[in-house]
């Protein structure tokens with residue numbers, strides 16, 4: 001059996017009932033075949049892939065808190081410190097009722113390669129909880145965040161592990177988490193990113209994932225002789241990534257006609273009104289029905305459906321496995337030319353394979369959404385220097401980083417004989433840097 005197949009079997013046997021983690025590992029290992037085959041005996045002897053697929057540390061903890069009625073609630077807390085070969089662990093905290101060990105491990109594993117691709121010195125980690133901030137009062141969110149940090153603080157630090165936002169964790173949650181860390185440790189340090197601008201946050205971090213997604217989409221189209229201007233774009237999600245993806249797509253001259261949330265989706269043939277979307281989602285924390293009520297051109301539909309709308313470019317920006325085989329078929333039938341993943345692993349494996357087979361340009365999340373974590377690394381640099389850069393400086397660095405990522409995944413795909421296969425290119429380029437650092441540091 002090949003070394004890769006042996007490792008995949010081991011991952012499944014040792015991590016039962018973790019389908020998302022298996023999915024993420026399988027996709028990376030499948031892409032690495034040409035790299036591993038060149039050095040199979042060496043990597044097998046070093047157990048490099050066994051080490052890479054095993055987190056350095058996984059912390060699971062109880063998070064008790066008291067709700068507004070005086071009832072004690074208990075959630076599960078997680079922090080997976082996956083790989084620190086190239087820098088301190090770095091990655092978001094997801095707060096969503098679906099959170100479990102499999103989901104946090106898949107996200108932590110992906111983060112290792114994503115962070116490597118950014119070219120900044122950060123290792124990979126992820127955390128979160130099955131706590132659902134939706135429908136909770138600010139007081140309840142604060143109670144949860146304080147309890148979560150009361151356990152987490154002992155495992156993190158500005159040079160150890162630096163968490164950030166993800167689904168359900170935005171500026172409000174980061175603020176409460178930061179306040180509690182500072183209170184317990186007495187340290188004012190860059191231990192979290194995505195902080196508010198008055199207490200160490202970076203300009204352009206809020207916008208970075210969505211903007212970065214559009215910068216790389218623009219590079220992708222240019223490299224293939226096209227441009228974003230005039231294109232029709234569908235976006236799924238209506239959160240942090242989706243909102244700023246819509247904003248930048250429009251700034252670059254595209255028309256975005258959809259957004260979605262967990263209950264329904266909007267088709268707005270006039271183009272999404274981003275100011276209204278921000279008001280509905282960032283200020284009022286309301287459903288998309290509120291968008292449709294305020295906008296005569298918008299149609300609201302219950303359930304899923306974004307990918308059935310005719311488009312040139314599709315940007316899935318909500319959650320894992322939201323773009324399925326039937327969606328991929330609809331996109332191809334409607335003439336879609338490019339899919340770039342704003343979310344982490346939003347496209348199922350069969351859908352990804354189908355899109356690539358059909359010649360749709362496809363950039364995987366670990367490259368396409370890396371602008372968020374890259375700008376988090378810029379926030380860490382500013383905190384360490386005790387300086388703040390302007391919006392324009394950070395945005396220019398973000399744009400350069402996204403250009404660099406596209407160049408490196410494009411050239412890795414070419415070097416290994418798969419030109420245009422950016423899934424392979426991203427996995428290979430991300431892997432090589434981490435593998436090299438792990439080998440240099442010995443058996444740890």
Ligand code: NDP
Pocket residue numbers: 098165166167168169209237238239240241242260261262263317318319320342343344369370372373
């Ligand atoms: P938000 O919580 O801000 O927004 C998430 C959006 O997706 C919401 O519109 C939400 O709808 C929808 N959504 C979430 N879960 C589901 C679900 N199970 N089914 C249907 N819709 C769902 O999160 P972000 O925008 O920050 O994150 C979106 C994706 O991008 C995630 O995959 C995340 O890991 C990834 N990402 C985020 C980065 C960041 O900087 N924030 C960086 C890189 C990747 P509703 O409001 O109804 O729940």
Ligand code: 2IT
Pocket residue numbers: 090091092093114162163164165166193344369370372373374376
């Ligand atoms: O998936 C991701 O890259 C994020 N949620 C952002 C992580 C970060 O540390 O900014």
